[in-house]
Amino acid sequence: MRELFCDECKKKLDFVYVHGYDFGDRIMEGVRFKVRVIDGKPECFGLHPDSEPYMVQFNWEHWKQRCEEFCERADLAECPHCREDVLVENDEIAESRPKPIAIGKAESAIDVLKKLKFCILMTFIIGVAFGLILTS
Numbered sequence: 387m388r389e390l391f392c393d394e395c396k397k398k399l400d401f402v403y404v405h406g407y408d409f410g411d412r413i414m415e416g417v418r419f420k421v422r423v424i425d426g427k428p429e430c431f432g433l434h435p436d437s438e439p440y441m442v443q444f445n446w447e448h449w450k451q452r453c454e455e456f457c458e459r460a461d462l463a464e465c466p467h468c469r470e471d472v473l474v475e476n477d478e479i480a481e482s483r484p485k486p487i488a489i490g491k492a493e494s495a496i497d498v499l500k501k502l503k504f505c506i507l508m509t510f511i512i513g514v515a516f517g518l519i520l521t522s
């Protein structure tokens with residue numbers, strides 16, 4: 387997990403919800419963990435209020451750690467505002483993605499010639515104008 391940004395809300399998120407089912411299977415089904423990113427590291431710091439009563443029977447430290455381990459390689463989480471999936475890139479995914487290469491529009495020979503013709507024409511006009519000024 388690196389940056390948390392929701393394309394739907396078009397804003398940076400303070401935290402996302404990670405579904406317990408993704409790393410805890412059936413017993414964590416429906417439990418939503420709050421995760422934020424501190425210095426590029428995912429940190430689980432709480433639960434959705436609806437999940438709190440259910441979670442009291444479990445060892446919080448254990449599941450918090452399981453959640454954080456999962457987040458290291460997670461690529462999707464839930465936006466707390468619109469509940470849409472948010473892409474939470476991990477370093478591996480970010481590195482493996484081909485970097486966009488900026489390709490400048492190559493100038494064709496015709497474009498170059500047109501510019502050249504324009505320059506010659508301008509020089510000619512300026513020359514004539516100067517000539518007229520000097521001879522008048």
Ligand SMILES: [Zn+2]
Nearest residue numbers: 392395465468
């Ligand atoms: Zn959103």
